Amino acid sequence: MPITIRERFSQITDSDLDLLGYDHTTARPEWFILQALPVPPVTVRPSIILETGIRSEDDLTHKMVDIIRVNQRLKESKEAGTPPLIVQDLVDLLQYHTTTYFDNEVSGIPQAHHRSGRPLKTLTQRLKGKEGRFRGSLSGKRVDFSSRTVISPDPNLDLAEVGVPESIAKKLTIPEIVTDWNIEKLKKLVINGPDKFPGVNYILRPDGVKIRLDFVEDRSIIADSLEAGYLVERHLLDGDIVLFNRQPSLHQMSIMGHHVRVLPGKTFRLHPAVCPPYNADFDGDEMNLHVPQSEESRAEALLLMRVQEQLISPRFGGPIIGGLRDFITGAYLLTKDDTILNTQEFCNYAMLGDYQGKIPEPKIKIKMAHFLLANNYFLYFYHLILIL
Known part of the structure; x- marks a missing residue:
């Protein structure tokens, strides 16, 4: 019987509990056997008045009414000398109502239902899960100056750019x-x-x-x-700094600063190389965009949160953003021994990266035309990529 278990637990001394790792001031073992049940305030279990004027009580209130009713019957049965079999049935019923009051989804125990057949939403169901108090109410936020839509790839963007639909740019x-x-x-x-x-x-x-x-x-x-x-x-205009986020936000690179590029369409556009830190792919993922509203927040986003500041993962110290697919193939083709660039082509490529250094002497000279071996200049482009 629970009362016997509680008596034995209460005989354990404080010194023994300290040896077992318990804090006897806050968690004595006999407290696991309930003698009193705290009643939550009505703000946790508000009643509502239906259109018909009928007052409807909360699920927790219904469960507490069941507990009080059975507890009163059990007390009266004991005082009246009711047969032990009936008393035990009432004890089991009280245990059932108390259990379903805390958790209405315990394995092996039938759920408590409304008269309509809907399962009651009791304490555990209100706390756990995506719609619960922790994830839905405390961690989940509703904020202004934000938007959310599907993401799609655009390798023509710069690494730190995000393509924003014009319809969203006009609202934010x-x-x-x-x-x-x-x-x-x-x-x-x-x-x-x-x-x-x-x-x-x-x-x-x-x-x-x-x-x-x-x-x-x-x-x-x-x-x-x-x-x-x-x-x-x-x-929003091209070049504005915004914060881009994909949930679940598991590490600091789950939210980074990007520069806006206003584009037609209805999806956010993202450079494929920035997918790994977000753990994003383009099979229907959605991402959130937040617009900083003060100069201070924009400065912090620009100096601390930009993609260029998040290339090295704090978890393993290596780069989390790097070349992939066409970029690697292009680097291979560019550095083949038979790939040559004339001066004009090299200058065009160097101009794209805003390269300011000295151009080395060409390796091949044919009929007054200077040709540059691409392999010899790949390091210059690599330097530009790092700067970008």
């Missing part, structure tokens, strides 16, 4: 303070308004008045009234 905004240096640019954006890209959705005046531009017919008047000190919430 960046607050930009009007100054003497950017006022003309922002006036053009204000005239475009919220529906034409690139444009502006809102203007915040220094006196706190917020102007919503989709209700303004003649936006040129608003543009002319723009002054230094106004705050303009403009569309």
Whole structure:
């Protein structure tokens, strides 16, 4: 019987519990046998009033009513000298209601149901799982200035770029303070308004008045009234720094800083080489984009979180981003002994990487035309790749 087990547990001394590794001040073994059941506040188990005016109680309240009812019957049966068989049945029923109050999905025990047949959602079911308190309510967040859609590959992007659909770029905004240096640019954006890209959705005046531009017919008047000190919430533009994230966020490279490239379409575009740190692939994965709203947060994203700052994994000290597929094949073809580049081709490639160094002497000279062995200059390109 539980009462016998509790009595034996209570006879264990504090010194023995210390030897066994228990903290006797917070977890004595006899406390596993319940004598009192804490009742959660009504904020945890609120009742609702249906359209018919009938009051409907929470699942936890129903279970506690069952526990109190059976416990009262058990007490009365013991006092009345009821046969032990009936008392034992009531003890088993009380155990069942207490167990399903804590966890209504215990293996081998029938679930407690509503009269409608729906299983009751008790304590464990509220805490665990994706929709539970920990993952759904505490870890899960709902934030402003964010978007989510499917990702697709685009090897033409730079490593730290993310392709953003124009429809999303028009919804997500960046607050930009009007100054003497950017006022003309922002006036053009204000005239475009919220529906034409690139444009502006809102203007915040220094006196706190917020102007919503989709209700303004003649936006040129608003543009002319723009002054230094106004705050303009403009569309995302090429080069803006944003945070890109794929869940589950298991390590620091699960969220990195990218530069925006506004593109047509309805998916986020990602360079294939950046997939490993996100553990992403293109079979329907979705990713989240967050837009920093202050200069401080943008500076941190730029200096600390950009892809270029996350190339080395802190877990094993090696590169987590590197060449793959066409890049490796292209490097092989470029460095073959019979691959030659003329001066113009080399200069074009060097210009793409913004190379500023000295060009070495060509290895082959034919009829006044200089030809460069690609293999001899691969290190220059490799240097450019590292800089990029």
